[in-house]
Amino acid sequence: MYHGVAELLFAKGFIFMTREKILVTSALPYANGPIHFGHIAGAYLPADIFVRHKRMCGADIIYICGTDDHGVAITISAKLAGVTPQEHVAKNHKVIKDIFDKINIEFDNFSGTSHPIHHGVAQEFFQDVLKAGYIVERVTKQLYCEHDKMFLADRYITGTCPHCGFVGARGDECGGCGKWLDPLEITEPRCKVCGAEPIAKDTKNWFLQLDKLQPKIEKWLESKEHWKDNVLNFVKAWMEKGLEERAISRDMTWGIKLPVEGVDGKVLYVWFDAPIGYISSTMEWAQAQGEPERWRDYWQSPDTRLIHFIGKDNIPFHCIVFPATIIAKNEVNDEQYTLVENVPSNEFYNLEGRQFSKSDGWYIDLEDFFSKYSVDSIRYTLCANMPEKKDAEFTWKDFGARNNSELADTFGNLAQRMLKFADKHFASSIPPLVSPDDEDNAMIDLAKSLPDRMAENLDAFEFRKALFEWMELAREGNKYFDKKAPWKTVKTDKDECGNTMHVIGCIMQSMAVTGFPFLPDTARKLWSMLGFAGQVEEQNWFEAPKKDLAAGQKLGVAEILFEKIPAKKIDVEVEKLKEWAAQATLNDNQAGADEPKEYAPLKTQVTFDDFMKLDFRVATIIEAEAVPKSKKLVKLQIDLGFEKRQIVAGILKKFTPEQLVGRTIIVVANLAPAKLMGVESSGMLLAAHDGDRIVLLTTDAAPGSAIS
Numbered sequence: 001m002y003h004g005v006a007e008l009l010f011a012k013g014f015i016f017m018t019r020e021k022i023l024v025t026s027a028l029p030y031a032n033g034p035i036h037f038g039h040i041a042g043a044y045l046p047a048d049i050f051v052r053h054k055r056m057c058g059a060d061i062i063y064i065c066g067t068d069d070h071g072v073a074i075t076i077s078a079k080l081a082g083v084t085p086q087e088h089v090a091k092n093h094k095v096i097k098d099i100f101d102k103i104n105i106e107f108d109n110f111s112g113t114s115h116p117i118h119h120g121v122a123q124e125f126f127q128d129v130l131k132a133g134y135i136v137e138r139v140t141k142q143l144y145c146e147h148d149k150m151f152l153a154d155r156y157i158t159g160t161c162p163h164c165g166f167v168g169a170r171g172d173e174c175g176g177c178g179k180w181l182d183p184l185e186i187t188e189p190r191c192k193v194c195g196a197e198p199i200a201k202d203t204k205n206w207f208l209q210l211d212k213l214q215p216k217i218e219k220w221l222e223s224k225e226h227w228k229d230n231v232l233n234f235v236k237a238w239m240e241k242g243l244e245e246r247a248i249s250r251d252m253t254w255g256i257k258l259p260v261e262g263v264d265g266k267v268l269y270v271w272f273d274a275p276i277g278y279i280s281s282t283m284e285w286a287q288a289q290g291e292p293e294r295w296r297d298y299w300q301s302p303d304t305r306l307i308h309f310i311g312k313d314n315i316p317f318h319c320i321v322f323p324a325t326i327i328a329k330n331e332v333n334d335e336q337y338t339l340v341e342n343v344p345s346n347e348f349y350n351l352e353g354r355q356f357s358k359s360d361g362w363y364i365d366l367e368d369f370f371s372k373y374s375v376d377s378i379r380y381t382l383c384a385n386m387p388e389k390k391d392a393e394f395t396w397k398d399f400g401a402r403n404n405s406e407l408a409d410t411f412g413n414l415a416q417r418m419l420k421f422a423d424k425h426f427a428s429s430i431p432p433l434v435s436p437d438d439e440d441n442a443m444i445d446l447a448k449s450l451p452d453r454m455a456e457n458l459d460a461f462e463f464r465k466a467l468f469e470w471m472e473l474a475r476e477g478n479k480y481f482d483k484k485a486p487w488k489t490v491k492t493d494k495d496e497c498g499n500t501m502h503v504i505g506c507i508m509q510s511m512a513v514t515g516f517p518f519l520p521d522t523a524r525k526l527w528s529m530l531g532f533a534g535q536v537e538e539q540n541w542f543e544a545p546k547k548d549l550a551a552g553q554k555l556g557v558a559e560i561l562f563e564k565i566p567a568k569k570i571d572v573e574v575e576k577l578k579e580w581a582a583q584a585t586l587n588d589n590q591a592g593a594d595e596p597k598e599y600a601p602l603k604t605q606v607t608f609d610d611f612m613k614l615d616f617r618v619a620t621i622i623e624a625e626a627v628p629k630s631k632k633l634v635k636l637q638i639d640l641g642f643e644k645r646q647i648v649a650g651i652l653k654k655f656t657p658e659q660l661v662g663r664t665i666i667v668v669a670n671l672a673p674a675k676l677m678g679v680e681s682s683g684m685l686l687a688a689h690d691g692d693r694i695v696l697l698t699t700d701a702a703p704g705s706a707i708s
Contacts, residue, residue, distance in 0.1 A: 020305070022061040023298040023338070024051050025278045027310040027318075028068035031092040031112065032077050035099055036356040036363055037394050038349040039311070041382040046346065046463050047309035048105045049383065052517035053458050056541040062298065066111030066281045067093045070255040071270040072153040076192070085254045089114055102370045103379065104520050109285035113256075113273060117287075118280035122273040123259040126248070129328040134209045135248060142251065143171075143183050144201035145191040151251035152183070152191055152198055159186035163674075164684070166650065175632065176650040177676050203251055206258070208272065210243035213324045217243070220323065220339065228461070230389065231345045234315045234629075243320070248272050275322035279337075298338070305341045312345050312629070319343050344461035347387040348631070352395050352577065353656040355631070360654075361580035364394075374562060376519040377403045383467050383518055391626075396577070400570040403562060411474040411511070412561040417481060418504040419529060419558035425490050430505050430531075431498030432551035443480050443503045447473060447510040448546045454514050455541065470514055477507045502549060505530065510545035512536055522561055529556040615670035616686070616707035618699055624657035630677050636660065636685070640669065641704025648681035654694045666697045666707060 026043045029035050035044075044065075051063045069089040078088035093112050100107070111118070129135050143152045157171030162185045166176025171183040183189065184200060191198050210217075218239060224232070248269050249258050255267030279299055286294040298304050308318045318340065326337045350356065356363050369378070381399045384406075385392045422428055436444070450473055457466035481504060489497040508530055516523035516536050527536035531554045622644070623637035632650040634657060647667065651660075666686045673682045686697040699707075 020054070020057075020059040020061075021298065021301065021303050022054055022059050022305045022307065023282070024061060024063045024307050024309065026063075026065045027308070027314045028066055028113065028274055028277050029096050030071070030073070031067040031069045031089040031096065032071075032073050033092060033358070034095050034366070036351075036358075036366070037378070037382060038351070038356045040099075040103060040105070041349040041386055041392070041394075042311040042346045043309045043314075044100065044105050045103075045379060045382055046344065046386060046461065047307075049463055049517040050307075050309070050458060050461070051106075052520070052537070053455070053541065056513070056516065056537065056539065057455070058540065062108040062282070062285065063106070064109055064111075064278055064281045064285065065107050066109070066113065066115075066277050067096060068270065068274045068277065069093070069112050069114035070267070070273065072155040072250075072252070075252070075254050076155065079193075086114060099366055102366070103375055109281050109288065111277065111281035111284050113277045113280075115280065115284065117284055118273070118277055119256045121280040121283065122256050122268055122276045125276050125325060125329055126268060126272075127259055128332050129208070129325060130206075132328045132331045134212055134324075134328045135206050136209055136245070137204060138207055138245075139202050139204050141184055141200040142203045142205075143189060143198040144203075145194065145196055145198045147194045147196040148191060151201070151203055153250055153252060154183055156192045157183045157186065157189050157198070158192050159189040162187055164650070174650070175653075177633070177648075179676070205247050205251075205266070206249045206260070207245040208248045208321075208324070209245050210321070210324055211245060213328060214239065214243045216327050217320060217324050220327065224342075227342060228344060228389075230312065230347065231315055231319060231343055234312070235319045238316060238320060246271075246321070271317055271321065272325070275317060275325075296335070300335045300337060302336075302338075304338045306338045308340055308343045310343060310345050312347055313631075315343070315345050318345075342461075347389065348391045349382075349385075349387045350391060350393040352574075353393060353658065355653060357653070361583055362577070363580070364577075373399075373565070374403070374521075376522045377407060377562065379519060380407060380467070383463050386463050388462065388464060396570050396573045400565045400567065404564045406471055408562040408564050410478060411471060414474050414477045414481065414504065415508055415526060415529070415561055416558055417478075418501060418508060419555055421486060422501050422505075422555055423558065426498065426501060428555045430549050430551055430553040430555065431501050433499055433502045433549075434495040436499050436503075439480065439484070440499050440503050443476070444506050446476060447503075447507045450510045451514050451542050451545050458517075467518055470511065470518070473507060473511060477504060480504075502551075505549050509547070509549065513539050513541065513544045525559065525561065529558060531555045613670075614668055617667055617669040618701045618703050618705040618707065619665055619667050619669075619685075620703045621660050621663050621665060624660040626652055626657060627677055627679050633676055633679070634660065635679055638665070638667065638683075639703050640667075641702060645682045646680060647683040647685060648676045648679050649685050649687075650676075651685075651687065651694055651696075655696075663696065664698050664700065664703070666699060 024047050026047045029039060047063060051061055054061045067089065074085050074088060078085045081088060089112065097110055126135070143157055144150070145152055152171070154171035158168055160167050161169035161174040161176055161181065163179050164174060164177040166174050169175060169181060169186060171181065171186065173180055189198055190196070221235065249266045250269050251265060252267045253265060255270065256273050258266040258268060282295040282298060286292050310318050323339055326339055330336045351362055351364065354362050378399070381394070381402045384402060385394065385398065450469065453469045454466040457469065481500065484500040486497045486500045489500065508526060512523050512526040512530060513536060523536050617640055619638040619640050621636050622639050625635050627633035627635050627648065630652070632652050633648055634652045636647050636649060638645060638647060668684045668686070671684050673680055675681070688695040688697065
């Protein structure tokens, strides 16, 4: 049984085995700042585990990634820092790669989209898709700042949302209601650089005709029923709505020059060029191997399984836009490019009930973390809570509990018990298995079947289940050890006592091999402690755990695999997190007091009669929950005294649902009902927007009280 590692080909009576060929990618992290545990749990740790596992299974597999180096946010940050975009990118590329190195995320190649090799590949893709007839030129209106003499990309624009009235909406998305915006829709727009009011001006850009490609994408998607439900549902919703043309060029200088003769000051839009970075990074890898054409073995082979590990915010680009680009290119390219076979997207991973945010002080300093805690402890915790089907979160108390209860007391303790006992009573060697009873054989069978059970889960991208199976063997091993009581049988029946040690050795052998993808440092240490030669990562996933232990095999020195973390230390971390958040708020307030404050422009005057049409009421929030698939929207059940109703507000980034329940707020009670991401809202709460801060307007009046 080959478990997906190889397929058997029957020809002329002979059996040939071919290695499974897999190309794994993870979403390119944006080179505008460091990554955090949320990113790692969502896209990088699952990929690393999968690659390590498949490599031990004998697969021909490579793991490709790099940084996404282009885009407006980078130019803004570089300008504020007083450096060039390239300098800004180079600095953050190193910061990001250092974090990956610290947590043992290993890539075969980690490139960047600002590398020259990528520019040529992305430009070739544009030219071929243009040749295939899926790119069209259009003259459109775009906001232009006469003061700064430039067309403004979406993120350079701020103003008032036309849908919900949120002041400070961005040019592409409203931070209040979460709706995608056309910059030309925004009321009272302002240039984010100088504050001037931009004008609408004609500009020529190029558009990818996704609507024209939709039938081909739909046909291709028919073979993807094996994808995760969250991915399929997301993609199907987009297809049902109907795909639209999407701009493929931008009026900028930082980026990949648009390969159109006679056109200057335009670059490829970052969403188009970034996924092509997987291809250019693979080319870079092939060059480093001294085989510059070897990238074709993966990107132009029908046997390749291409797997993208991403977070849910990247689903449309990896499941629709990038495949559409490849489908279009393949129409004019003799050598067909590989289309993605699976996209095991994860949901969001938060910190103590809120999104990670360094600006809000709600983050974990990774340099500090890795100086104090085990890398394998955090890999274990992140995997055990991986957001595979719904949003999940890191909490300090859960991290401490998993380290102490599961890694130290269950897994580590079992290894210590066996090794120390064997050292004392069996000359630090593996005793022979002599006439084992049914319990002994059952435990050996359980240990030898572990790789099969875990492989089934890992092939289905169910990492949490695989890790549970692994730890469950340690739990069963401890129960077996306690029941067999070798401290008693060593005095009454040395053979039975030896059998117990031999069985625990089988369990540890299996756990060392199958634990490597999850806890590489610990697995290497345990493999050595068990006295095995070679490296654990060189062992075959299915064969090594099933080998019979050699009687008399010398064991190494028993070491503590996981140190316990005192509860007081965890309490300090929780308090430190709260202090950072409070300090960030204080710093925001002080910055606002010391620096010239930017105020939103006054809106058009209204009459007294217009104002009197609005019905402001006091309400109490009685329930709150996040709106599924939204980063910002929260659904509130409010009590108006005379009735209860539901409203939706875009404040989830600043408040957790738990922080909102019980608050007394002011709402516009006679606002016409509207739907935000499919959820009905009957009213709107009032809040002050002070820069990035959101302050709810409150009162001590009773619910239902009218405000005039």
